[in-house]
Amino acid sequence: MGLIGILIGLGLLVFFAFRGWSVLLLAPAAALIAAAFAGEPLLAHWTQTFMGSAAQFLAQFFPIFLLGALFGKLMEDSGSVAAISGFMTKKLGAKRAILAVVLAGAIVTYGGVSLFVAFFVLAPMARALFHDAGIPLRLMPAAIVLGTSTFTMSALPGTPAIQNAIPMPFFGTTPFAAPGLGIIASAIMLGFGLWWLRRAENAARRADESGGAPVADVDTAVDNERVRELATTAREFDPAEIHRGHRSEALPPIALAALPLIVVVSFNFLMSMFVLPRLNAAFLAEPRWGETSLSAVGGVWAVVVALFTAIVTLVFINRQRLPALRESVDAGANASVLPAFSVASLVGFGAVVAALPAFAIVRDWVLSIGGGPLVSLAVATNILSALTGSASGGLTIALDALGPTYMTLAAQHGIDPALLHRVAVIGSGTLDSLPHNGAVVSLLAVCGTTHRESYFDIVMVAIVGAIIALAAVIVLGSTFGTF
Structure with missing residues (x-):
């Protein structure tokens, strides 16, 4: 009965979440259903297990949600994201429209701009480019996904995406875990995705497919409550805050627009590789600091x-382009709250499920998968991210339940925790892009296309390419170790 309860709770969570119900209510309800089937105390699981795990997630990662959303909003309102997109458009032009969209998305998201900010800026740019180039607008979502939601989210070393941060407390790693393997995986995802989109473009031209089609207004997508509920479980920005604040009409020069992105990457590298390793953090072992270690929080x-x-830099160089600074800051801060609590609720659901006796069956099945710990870790993160429609939620659930076990297995098999980190993150970013994923639904709404028109190409660039890259990382890591 316990396993049946887990499956029913998970099924109801997925079913109603896809229909736009709030995860803040669905997750505890689904957790209590699973606990009821197992005959476990309901209130104790809600207030102790569920809320304890959700609170721990917020304590660890809310600073990243907060600053990430704030940075994205200020980059948008200062005109920096639009300046970078315009620069790529001018340099590459309509003849290389797909490449321009992909690279613009990759630059801004690798530099720390929130996914949905990138969506709402890139979609109008892609619409104009594709129309001028005669490329079907149904390929817009796949091009934007390739640049914003694949290698810059899960593979490129040092990415500030929340998915890349989640394994760090579990494995004691840095954002630059397994950099060589991450670069190889990024090259595979980018190369495969561009090849597929070029192939799709050529096929459309041979079929004389028109480049024009009705496109939804961005405001319509922002105001869609179903889109909002789905979006906030997928990434770290609440779309409802997109149009709050005041966007600058004067765009900064490209050098100033790109400078905050460079600051994010460079300071992330300096802190990870030089500053923190030299820091005397023995004080963290004291009870007042939670008896933790630098490897868990660094x-x-x-x-x-x-x-x-980067936020301080951005405000300093763009102060005259941020006339409503307080409103922009408020909007950015507010944009972080619902996504953080939505993902934390998914994590709480996973904690309750992991605490049930029947979960031992699931754990034993996952660990019995052939191919070793790397393969079973990849399968676990894939499945949970697919079911929840959230890479961050699925990844945290998997590591909360199985992270210590994989660290033990890694020690037994001589596996570097950095390799576990990279496999887990890439694994979470594959099947999370199923049709109910919030980012997919939101992007289709922004672009004005449907699943029937655009989803197959999203599958190819976001799922197939990522799975090929994941397989390559597992093979190379198993053969040569971490590099």
């Missing part, structure tokens, strides 16, 4: 310092 510290420094 990765988050590096990302937080990088984002904070």
